[in-house]
Amino acid sequence: MIVIDGLTKRYGDTTAVDGLTFTVRPGRVTGLLGPTGAGKSATMRLILGLDRADAGTVTVNGRPYADAPRPMREVGALLDARAVHPRRTARDHLRWLARSNGVPAARVDEVLWTAGLASVARRRAGTFSLGMCRRLGVAAALLGDPGVLLLDEPVNGLDAEGAKWIRELMRDLAAQGRTVLVSSRLMSEMAQTADHLVVIARGRLIADAGMDEFAEGEAGIVVRADLPALLADRLRTVGGTCRPGPDGALIVTGVEPREIGEAALTTGVVLSELTPRRASLEQAYLDLTRDTLEFHAGSGKDAG
Numbered sequence: 001m002i003v004i005d006g007l008t009k010r011y012g013d014t015t016a017v018d019g020l021t022f023t024v025r026p027g028r029v030t031g032l033l034g035p036t037g038a039g040k041s042a043t044m045r046l047i048l049g050l051d052r053a054d055a056g057t058v059t060v061n062g063r064p065y066a067d068a069p070r071p072m073r074e075v076g077a078l079l080d081a082r083a084v085h086p087r088r089t090a091r092d093h094l095r096w097l098a099r100s101n102g103v104p105a106a107r108v109d110e111v112l113w114t115a116g117l118a119s120v121a122r123r124r125a126g127t128f129s130l131g132m133c134r135r136l137g138v139a140a141a142l143l144g145d146p147g148v149l150l151l152d153e154p155v156n157g158l159d160a161e162g163a164k165w166i167r168e169l170m171r172d173l174a175a176q177g178r179t180v181l182v183s184s185r186l187m188s189e190m191a192q193t194a195d196h197l198v199v200i201a202r203g204r205l206i207a208d209a210g211m212d213e214f215a216e217g218e219a220g221i222v223v224r225a226d227l228p229a230l231l232a233d234r235l236r237t238v239g240g241t242c243r244p245g246p247d248g249a250l251i252v253t254g255v256e257p258r259e260i261g262e263a264a265l266t267t268g269v270v271l272s273e274l275t276p277r278r279a280s281l282e283q284a285y286l287d288l289t290r291d292t293l294e295f296h297a298g299s300g301k302d303a304g
């Protein structure tokens with residue numbers, strides 16, 4: 001289990017992580033979702049103690065990761081898959097990692113199999129494609145048989161087969177009772193893997209909910225009116241729930257479109273839109289992050 005409490009990290013004028021609080025529980029895949037620059041990688045680095053927090057705490061299985069007596073057995077991380085010595089073979093790379101972390105050498109062949117790299121184990125990592133590097137990164141993360149796994153955008157840039165493999169692996173690891181935290185910029189990606197979602201933007205927590213809950217929360221009727229507050233008051237008296245939608249619209253649940261029409265008639269409010277909307281995770285994510293998008297003009301970052 002990972003417990004993050006009030007976590008804050010600043011780089012100069014940028015607050016990359018801003019008072020984040022959430023818990024990553026075992027037995028399920030938790031997606032850390034946010035637009036580019038949201039602070040996903042920074043959060044992962046803080047969990048691993050690769051950066052120091054300016055405020056707040058993060059513990060892995062009850063203590064800071066830096067205090068873990070056998071770190072590789074505690075957490076496996078896939079951050080930058082290219083961080084491998086190009087002249088070392090896949091096997092030598094893993095053997096070296098195993099030796100320096102007190103992991104038995106026999107485990108190297110096991111993880112090479114799991115990662116589908118057994119046939120290329122003696123090839124130099126420098127000749128590997130991105131997909132193979134990612135597999136090698138996963139093999140390294142699994143080396144210590146850790147209970148907690150962190151994967152930073154593991155599917156990004158992979159072909160369909162590689163992506164499917166990683167998704168299935170994450171689901172298997174969670175089904176074994178492990179804690180799995182995976183980041184992505186894409187809701188469509190999370191929808192395929194995550195059981196639980198933590199959405200962040202500009203370093204702040206925007207949502208922390210089960211995937212099902214997340215989808216349900218978004219079904220509703222988009223209503224635009226000249227006097228939305230008046231209409232909302234009326235709808236509440238007939239059992240409707242209203243919350244703010246994009247650009248001044250109301251998202252109404254709990255009543256039928258006809259009842260909204262009647263409420264408008266009763267109150268003399270003019271409707272300009274009445275659109276039933278099915279639950280869409282993508283829409284929910286867009287609505288949540290609309291006001292917090294950060295654009296890095298000229299920084300060379302793509303929007304994914």
Ligand SMILES: Nc1ncnc2c1ncn2[C@@H]1O[C@H](COP(=O)(O)OP(=O)(O)OP(=O)(O)O)[C@@H](O)[C@H]1O
Nearest residue numbers: 011014016034035036037038039040041042043185
């Ligand atoms: N070492 C650093 N020095 C300065 N600024 C940094 C550093 N690391 C991150 N930042 C800034 O902190 C913010 C969060 O960055 P982070 O890489 O965590 O975002 P992210 O959600 O992982 O984005 P992406 O999806 O683009 O990878 C960004 O504004 C980024 O420019």
